[in-house]
Amino acid sequence: MKRLKATIAYDGSGFAGYQIQPDSRTVQVELMKVLKTIHKGKVTQVVASGRTDAKVHATGQVIHFDTEFSIPMSGWLRALNVLLPEDIRVNSIEEVDASFHARYHTTGKTYRYKWDRSQIISPFTRNYMVHVKQPLDVDAMRAAAQALIGTHDFSSFCAANTAVVDKVRTIWRVEFEERGNELHMVIEGSGFLYNMVRIIAGTLTEVGMGRRKAEELSGIVAAADRDAAGKTAAAHGLYLETVMYQS
Amino acid sequence: MKRLKATIAYDGSGFAGYQIQPDSRTVQVELMKVLKTIHKGKVTQVVASGRTDAKVHATGQVIHFDTEFSIPMSGWLRALNVLLPEDIRVNSIEEVDASFHARYHTTGKTYRYKWDRSQIISPFTRNYMVHVKQPLDVDAMRAAAQALIGTHDFSSFCAANTAVVDKVRTIWRVEFEERGNELHMVIEGSGFLYNMVRIIAGTLTEVGMGRRKAEELSGIVAAADRDAAGKTAAAHGLYLETVMYQS
Structure with a gap:
């Protein structure tokens, strides 16, 4: 199992905020949908540094998730940006220590x-x-x-x-x-x-x-x-x- | 009757183009709706320098229309921008000669x-x-x-x-x-x-x-x-x- 840390940007205009909510388009939902596709139907939890409200934008939000896949980072970057909607972009991705936590470890x-x-x-x-x-x-x-x-x-x-x-x-x-x-x-x-x-x-x-x-x-x-x-x-x-x- | 010339900007993203079309949101339809409101239900024709296609933007499109109202130009500017949707803005407006034509007289x-x-x-x-x-x-x-x-x-x-x-x-x-x-x-x-x-x-x-x-x-x-x-x-x-x- 690898832990990946990604820096993402999103145009908040089309989202009801970052966090998952019933019947709403949120950034977390879109990320989880794409990770589910990549992991062939297996649900992958995504942890962000924190939520952002509806209409709030991000140019450097940070998320982490775990994966069993061994794809090179350039492949992850490409796959995520191909599958994600255009109002969310992954700007960088890297493997981090399994102890890294996007929310708890922010300084x-x-x-x-x-x-x-x-x-x-x-x-x-x-x-x-x-x-x-x-x-x-x-x-x-x-x-x-x-x-x-x-x-x-x-x-x-x-x-x-x-x-x-x-x-x-x-x-x-x-x-x-x-x-x-x-x-x-x-x-x-x-x-x-x-x-x-x-x-x-x-x-x-x-x-x-x-x-x-x-x-x-x-x-x-x-x-x-x-x-x-x-x-x-x-x-x-x-x-x-x-x-x-x-x- | 006065002829008014206005310079307008629009974000083309939300429009099926400039020109009026059945069942589509177009710039011309939005302009005509607002002029109808201002003229208390009377339809006012709007002539643009030319059409723009769906998704095409304008920072300096020019239109003309005729009105019987004697409102100062600052009042027209304010009224139009209050009533128009936020993706269309009128940047300037002036009275022109009755012979002016936004489409035929472009150079x-x-x-x-x-x-x-x-x-x-x-x-x-x-x-x-x-x-x-x-x-x-x-x-x-x-x-x-x-x-x-x-x-x-x-x-x-x-x-x-x-x-x-x-x-x-x-x-x-x-x-x-x-x-x-x-x-x-x-x-x-x-x-x-x-x-x-x-x-x-x-x-x-x-x-x-x-x-x-x-x-x-x-x-x-x-x-x-x-x-x-x-x-x-x-x-x-x-x-x-x-x-x-x-x-």
């Missing part, structure tokens, strides 16, 4: 959130960026984001009614990149709570619009209360970009 | 054709670029394209069984732009026959792959025979970029 993740600040949004970006017509004060957003850096209880930035008890996480980096009308937020940390990046993006959007002050952020973190933070930003602006493991 | 058009040369195509570009894994000799494609410049009978680059009799057109410019893994062909001319840009793109792809020599192109043009040219390249790589009118 960090990078997410990207994209806004389109055009007056009229392009029909080509409508599923890939969140449209904000109002001018955003990016310097204020940058300043506000500094309050997130470090190790904090991120309860204010976690969807209510989640089962997770320990809400302490570490954020290493929050950066804003401007590319013409596009604004990207890149956020990197040890781990993220449910909806955490989207609540951060939503709260920082309110800072950018002048509805909240940059200085309020440390108070919002300290409140450890979901109601203290801003709205959850839309799913389709979010990309899971990198999953880190101890090398 | 030229620019199209763009996009290839993605990544080894593994991104799930985000699958509907917007044509994937070519094999290396393309772009210099050979550039050299071959020179044979198209000028005024020629373009019968070799026109879908067979078309009703058009005069197949003489003038091409002013064919340029190739490389942006990392993306390859774009920009082609500008007085007018284009049915499938002309796609047959040119397909034939030049064959040159790029080494299946045809650049020097063959002038012979292909001279043959004035559709069978002399290469395959029709896929629709989803094609963009109608600019429509020109006498100013």
